[in-house]
Amino acid sequence: MVVSTHPADDRRGLDQQVEATKEDHPPSTHDARRQTWRGRSMKKYQVALLGVVALAIVAVPAIADHAWANYHWARAANPVSLTLGSNFATSVWDSYLVTSRNDWNVSSVLDLSIVSGTTTPRRCRASTGNIEVCADTYGNNGWLGLASISVSGDHITKATAKMNDTYYCPGCVYDTTAWRNLVMCQEIGHTFGLDHQDESNTNPNLGTCMDYTNNPGSNQHPNAHDYEQLETIYAHLDGGGGGCKGKNCGAGAPAAMSLIEQDGPGQWGKLVARSHDGHSEVYVLDFGNGHQIITHVLWAYGEEDLEDLK
Ligand SMILES: [Zn+2]
Ligand SMILES: [Zn+2]
Numbered sequence: 001m002v003v004s005t006h007p008a009d010d011r012r013g014l015d016q017q018v019e020a021t022k023e024d025h026p027p028s029t030h031d032a033r034r035q036t037w038r039g040r041s042m043k044k045y046q047v048a049l050l051g052v053v054a055l056a057i058v059a060v061p062a063i064a065d066h067a068w069a070n071y072h073w074a075r076a077a078n079p080v081s082l083t084l085g086s087n088f089a090t091s092v093w094d095s096y097l098v099t100s101r102n103d104w105n106v107s108s109v110l111d112l113s114i115v116s117g118t119t120t121p122r123r124c125r126a127s128t129g130n131i132e133v134c135a136d137t138y139g140n141n142g143w144l145g146l147a148s149i150s151v152s153g154d155h156i157t158k159a160t161a162k163m164n165d166t167y168y169c170p171g172c173v174y175d176t177t178a179w180r181n182l183v184m185c186q187e188i189g190h191t192f193g194l195d196h197q198d199e200s201n202t203n204p205n206l207g208t209c210m211d212y213t214n215n216p217g218s219n220q221h222p223n224a225h226d227y228e229q230l231e232t233i234y235a236h237l238d239g240g241g242g243g244c245k246g247k248n249c250g251a252g253a254p255a256a257m258s259l260i261e262q263d264g265p266g267q268w269g270k271l272v273a274r275s276h277d278g279h280s281e282v283y284v285l286d287f288g289n290g291h292q293i294i295t296h297v298l299w300a301y302g303e304e305d306l307e308d309l310k
Contacts, residue, residue: 070154071193076239079111087117089136100185109234126158135163145183145298147190153290161187181220185209190296199275253291
C-alpha cells in the first residue's frame with residue numbers, strides 16, 4: 001500500500017472511507033488462511049462475526065489513511081497536555097508505558113504525563129480529558145489491543161488503550177519486548193487521532209509502531225512520518241467560540257457513554273472499516289448528536305501464524 005503524505009488525503013473522513021470502492025485484489029491464500037483461523041478460533045463470536053465478515057467483504061474498504069478521520073483533542077494552544085492513566089493488573093507494563101510516553105512525547109504538539117489511573121484494569125472506563133491505559137487478562141477473545149476514543153463531533157473527549165494480557169502470558173509468543181512495545185505504542189498512538197501507516201504484515205517494516213507486521217523488531221516506536229502527521233492533525237487551534245475544551249468536552253453526551261465496558265464486539269457497535277488481511281477493524285457506537293465511541297481493534301494472529309513466529 002502506498003502511504004499518502006498529502007494532508008488532504010490523510011484527513012479523508014471515515015464516511016468517505018466507507019463509501020470508497022473496495023480494493024479489488026483477490027484474497028491471497030495467506031489471507032484466506034487467516035479467515036479460516038478467525039472462523040475457527042473465535043467460536044464465542046462466530047455467529048455475530050459471520051454476519052460482520054460478510055458485510056465487510058461486500059461493503060467495507062481497506063483502511064488507507066494515516067490520520068484517524070479528523071479526530072483530535074481540542075485545545076487552545078499547542079502542545080496539547082494529556083495524561084496517560086496507568087491501570088495495569090501487573091507491573092510488567094509499567095516500563096513499556098514509560099517508553100511509549102517518551103516516544104510520543106518527542107512530538108512537538110504533545111505534552112504527555114503518566115498518572116495513576118482513575119479506573120480498574122478490568123473495567124477500563126474512560127474519563128473525560130484523559131487517556132486511560134489498561135492491561136488485564138481480558139480472555140481468549142481474539143484481540144491483542146484496543147484503542148477507543150469518545151468523540152463529540154471531531155473532538156476526542158476521552159480515550160482508552162487496552163492490552164489483553166491473555167496473549168502476553170509468560171512464554172507466550174507475544175510475551176516479548178518488541179510485541180509489547182509495538183502494541184502499546186500503536187494503541188496509544190490511535191488515541192491522538194493517528195491511524196496505521198501500513199496494514200500489510202508481510203511487506204518490509206516502515207520502522208513505526210503504526211505499521212502492521214508479523215515481525216515487530218523494527219516497528220516498536222513512532223517514526224518521523226508519525227510526528228509529521230501529528231503536526232498536520234494539530235495544526236489548527238480550537239480557541240475562540242465553539243468546539244469543546246478541556247473538562248467541558250462531551251457535555252451533553254448520554255450517560256451510557258461513560259458506563260460502557262468494551263471487551264468485545266457486542267459493545268463496539270457497527271463495523272465501519274477493515275484492513276485487507278482482516279487484522280485491524282474499526283467499529284462505531286453512535287449515541288446521536290455527534291456523540292460516538294470509536295474503537296480500533298488489533299486482532300491476534302492465528303495458530304498457523306504463531307507457529308511461523310516461533
Ligand atoms: Zn479542533
Ligand atoms: Zn491499530
